Amino acid sequence: MNIFFLLAPFSLALGLAGLGAFWWTLRSGQYEDPAGDAARILIEDGDDRPA
Structure with a gap:
């Protein structure tokens, strides 16, 4: 039950x-x-091709 008090706020955050x-x-x-x-x-734009 103690792990619940650690994981519940962590999951909400x-x-x-x-x-x-x-x-x-x-x-x-x-x-x-x-x-x-x-x-x-x-x-297809011709300006984008390398020279």
Whole structure:
């Protein structure tokens, strides 16, 4: 039972840290244009090729 008092706050803190990291990525605009990012990788642009 003593281990419960150690692991319960640790797991809550770890969960809150993950939630905080997710909130930070939302506010910094990481998920603004996922469709554009997925399509951009398929575009063959001549400027990107080495000389």
